[in-house]
Amino acid sequence: MNRAMKFILLMGLVSLFGDITYEGARSIVGPYLATFGLTAAAIGLITGFGEFAGYGLRLLSGYIADRTGNYWLLTFLGYSLILAIPLLAFANYWWIAALLIVAERLGKAIRTPARDAMLSFATKQVGRGTGFGIHEAMDQVGAVIGPLIVFSALAGYTFKEAFIALFLPALLVILFLFATWKLYPTPQRFEIEEQESRVEGSFWLYSLFVFLSVAGFLSFPLLSYHLAGYVDLKLIPLLYALAMGIDAISALISGRCYDRIGLKTLMLVPLLTPLILLALHPSIIGVLVGVAAWGAVMGMHEAITRAAVADLTGVKKRSTAYGVFNTVFGVAMLAGGAVLGYLYDISAALLVGFVLVVEVAAFATLLMLGRT
Incomplete structure (x- = not known):
């Protein structure tokens, strides 16, 4: 090792x-x-x-x-x-x-x-x-x-x-x-900068993709709020544990895929995110598929979206890039959560429509990023 x-x-x-x-x-x-x-x-x-x-x-x-x-x-x-x-x-x-x-x-x-x-x-x-x-x-x-x-x-x-x-x-x-x-006082020695700012121009387009993909990501608190209406409350923590387990597996698998095919792996994020909406359907299969999709997408967000930041920025600006990435992620969670919560109270159809629109926009942004 x-x-x-x-x-x-x-x-x-x-x-x-x-x-x-x-x-x-x-x-x-x-x-x-x-x-x-x-x-x-x-x-x-x-x-x-x-x-x-x-x-x-x-x-x-x-x-x-x-x-x-x-x-x-x-x-x-x-x-x-x-x-x-x-x-x-x-x-x-x-x-x-x-x-x-x-x-x-x-x-x-x-x-x-x-x-x-x-x-x-x-x-x-x-x-x-x-x-x-x-x-x-x-x-x-x-x-x-x-x-x-x-x-x-x-x-x-x-x-x-x-x-x-x-x-x-x-x-x-x-x-x-x-x-x-004590063992690794200077971890920056693991990576020697080859070409500063080699692809940093694409970072901002990537940040837009992150914002859009996260804005349509239904938070688990909102999901659990809905599930409490027809699922035994004692089962919700178990569903969350299931999501966390799938999160871990997804991170490992998607991480390996990212190393082989690069940014193309990120296409799975906007493609799988709408499947989370199946958990809103009052059926065992719908709930399980939706929760599993939630865990899978979260694992990708935490693994390959973080990995891509490193490939799109130089060593000297790496922490700043992660600061921007996390800020965009947080703002998207706040804005998306507010909109999704509001739409949930009004109409399920509007909620589904919003998720589909922002995830399609995220997919299109990723295609533009691939061309650059």
Whole structure:
């Protein structure tokens, strides 16, 4: 096993334990905040602001990473804020809990562009798609384990004990990150720039594709809201776990395909996204196919869309590019989610029509990108 692959696996372990921590917490944040007497609107505002900060600030942190070259400093700073999660066990007031929740999301904004840039350097040697696919698969293993740990803790204890149970994985995040830094202090050496800005002119067209494809991507919270109308509530977490498992498999398979045929693999994203709408049909087959499609598309977004950013930008602007990519992704989730939620309340036909229009536009944008 070469050094680049070892680096990717170690960073995968960092993300695995990170996902155990914050995905475990995210599974109970809503009812936890409700224990302080907060309304649904207040809970939505707190978590929504956290998500906005978690995406919006990535543009700035990516720019700083490229300007300073301190990839590890920003990565450490971002991951250190994950300790805010177990500290929720000791929050006595709602505003303290809100600050801790937002702080963890800010940490994700700080670390993600720098971390993805370092991963992109290593994936140059093992294959962009393969490297990011492995990282995403390990990430999703944590996304499944985290909620299960919290579920087990709540079976016999309270929210406080559930958050305390997440202290160990949070600590392991820091320990594995420190070990990786000691072994690979300069991961940018994995990739030597061959031709700066060789295809960066296509990056903005690619960003448009990302925006359109994500705008038509039905979020799982909205999907689960619909499923709650005719599916046993106890089964919805299992459906989410199924989606996460398919996400991991999809990331690995699509990553390998990306390394063989390149950007053409991205055509699967707008082609499969409309299949998610089948979950809106009140039938077992429709739900299973829709949820499976959701997991498959999410795995592609997390693996091959990230891999493409590295191939479309030079080394010196890599973190900035990931900052832009993540910001576009976040804005598309916000705008698309708002539109899809609004259309859901009005007409299912309009919702389906919107998804089809933006995904066709995304496919057309990808064809234009191929020509450039």
